[in-house]
Amino acid sequence: MTATVRWGVLGAAAIATGRTMPAMREAPSATLVALASRDPAKGRRVAQEFAIPRVHATYEALLADPEVDAVYVPLPNQLHFExxxxxxxxxxxxxxxxPLCISSEQVQRLCAARDRSGRHIEEAFAFRNHPQWAxxxxxxxxGTIGDVRAVHATLAKQFFDPADVRNQLEAGGGALYDLGSYAISACNLVFGRPPARVVAALERDPAFGIDRLSSALLDYGDRHAAFTVGTQAGSDAWGTxxxxxxLGSRGWLRMNFPFAHARPTACQIxxxxAGSVGAxxxxxxxxxxxxxxxxxxxRFSRRLLGDAVPGWPIEDALDTMRTIEALFASARQGAWQDVASCTALPASAPAT
Incomplete structure (x- = not known):
C-alpha cells in the first residue's frame, strides 16, 4: 500500500459526486484514482471534474485494478450486498x-467474506465521525445526566419522486431502511447493544408500497428507545x-442536528x-x-494505513438489520417481536 489509500468508486451516484468524492480529494490520507461507470459519457465527465486518472467501463474492471486499495459503494440499496x-x-x-444490506442474511455473508479476505469493511454512516457524537x-x-433511561429520535423529509430509490419497494426503499437505520444505529450506539424486542406501527404509501411513516418502540430491558421516521413529512429543504x-436518571441531553449534514452546519448539544425545568x-x-x-x-483511510483510529464493525449493521426485520414483522403481526428470534421476511411482504 502507498503512503495514501488509493480509492475507486463504483458508479457516479449523487451521494458520491456531491459528498464523498469531494471528500476524497480533500482527505490527506486518500487519493481518488479510479471510477467505474456504465455510462461512458457520464464517467468521462465526472472523471474530468474530479481529476480521476482512470475510468473503467465496468465495475468488474475496477475491482480488478491493482492500483485500487479501497472501494466506495454508493450504488442503489439492492446492489450493496453483491x-x-x-x-x-x-x-x-x-x-x-x-443500508449495508437489505437482509440480515446478507450481512452475515459479508461478515464471513470479510473474515476470509482479511479486508476491512464498514457501513458508511458518516454522522458517527462528527465530533458531537464523541x-x-x-x-x-x-455521569453528567445519570444513568441513561431512554432515547428518542425523529427523522423526516419529503420524498415524492417515483424514481428515487426511497420510493422503490423492491430496491429497499421506505422510511425504515433509509431513515430508521440512522435512528436504530444511534440508539444502539448509546446503549451499546441491540434491543431485545420491538413493536412498530407502519403506514404505507398506496402507490409506492413503501412505509412512508414508521414509529417504533425498542425495549432494551431496563431501558427504552422510541423513534418516528417519515419520507413524506417534515422538511422539504436541503436536509432532513x-x-x-x-433521558437520564438525573438530567437529559438534546442534539439539534445529530445525523446526516448534507451541508456542513453548526450544531449544538x-x-x-437535575435542576433544569422544561426544555x-x-x-x-x-x-x-x-x-x-x-x-x-x-478516518477510514488512516485505519487502513495502520493508525489507531476508531472503526465500526459490520456486526453493528447486522444488529440494525435484524431490528428492521423485527419491526416489519411486528407491524405485520400487530404484536411485540423478539429481535433475536425473528424469522426474516422481505420488507415487501404483505401485512396480515
Whole structure:
C-alpha cells in the first residue's frame, strides 16, 4: 500500500459526486484514482471534474485494478450486498453506503467474506465521525445526566419522486431502511447493544408500497428507545428534519442536528441537569460546521494505513438489520417481536 489509500468508486451516484468524492480529494490520507461507470459519457465527465486518472467501463474492471486499495459503494440499496461481496473477494477494502444490506442474511455473508479476505469493511454512516457524537459519549460516560433511561429520535423529509430509490419497494426503499437505520444505529450506539424486542406501527404509501411513516418502540430491558421516521413529512429543504434526545436518571441531553449534514452546519448539544425545568438547558456545547464525509474518508483511510483510529464493525449493521426485520414483522403481526428470534421476511411482504 502507498503512503495514501488509493480509492475507486463504483458508479457516479449523487451521494458520491456531491459528498464523498469531494471528500476524497480533500482527505490527506486518500487519493481518488479510479471510477467505474456504465455510462461512458457520464464517467468521462465526472472523471474530468474530479481529476480521476482512470475510468473503467465496468465495475468488474475496477475491482480488478491493482492500483485500487479501497472501494466506495454508493450504488442503489439492492446492489450493496453483491458489489461489497465482490469487492472483498477481489481483495479490496470496502466503504458501503447505508443500508449495508437489505437482509440480515446478507450481512452475515459479508461478515464471513470479510473474515476470509482479511479486508476491512464498514457501513458508511458518516454522522458517527462528527465530533458531537464523541462529546455525547463523554457526557454519558461522565455521569453528567445519570444513568441513561431512554432515547428518542425523529427523522423526516419529503420524498415524492417515483424514481428515487426511497420510493422503490423492491430496491429497499421506505422510511425504515433509509431513515430508521440512522435512528436504530444511534440508539444502539448509546446503549451499546441491540434491543431485545420491538413493536412498530407502519403506514404505507398506496402507490409506492413503501412505509412512508414508521414509529417504533425498542425495549432494551431496563431501558427504552422510541423513534418516528417519515419520507413524506417534515422538511422539504436541503436536509432532513432531525432530533435526538437522551433521558437520564438525573438530567437529559438534546442534539439539534445529530445525523446526516448534507451541508456542513453548526450544531449544538444542550444538556439539562437535575435542576433544569422544561426544555431549558443548564449547559450548551456548540460545534463549528464539520464535513463528516471528509472526516469519514480520512478516518477510514488512516485505519487502513495502520493508525489507531476508531472503526465500526459490520456486526453493528447486522444488529440494525435484524431490528428492521423485527419491526416489519411486528407491524405485520400487530404484536411485540423478539429481535433475536425473528424469522426474516422481505420488507415487501404483505401485512396480515
Amino acid at each position: 458489489w461489497s461481496l465482490r469487492a472483498l473477494q477481489a481483495g479490496k477494502h470496502v466503504l458501503c453506503e447505508k 462529546k455525547l459519549a463523554g457526557i454519558i460516560a461522565a 428534519h432531525q432530533q435526538f434526545s437522551v 444542550e444538556v439539562g441537569d 431549558f438547558p443548564s449547559a450548551t456545547f456548540s460545534f463549528e460546521p464539520a464535513n463528516h464525509y471528509l472526516l469519514q474518508v480520512e
